[in-house]
Amino acid sequence: MQTTITSKGQVTIPRDVRQHFGLQQGFAVAFSIVGDHIELRPAPSVRANMASGFGLIQSNQAGIPADFDVASLAIPTP
16 A cells, blocks of 8 residues: 655555554554654554543642541531
């Protein structure tokens, strides 16, 4: 299969290749230089990595100790 690079540096991925790898409009792809050729692969999906949500939010603050008692934060009522 062969395609032509446009003046904007774009190429069309042939339909057979898109269908084989399940590539659809809006999907990300990754380019790699390997020796004397270029590899094009589907990029890892952000949604696939978000199944649990763990590690999704980063913080510069120190973590809370595992033995921290949240009841110590309660304001005593008079």
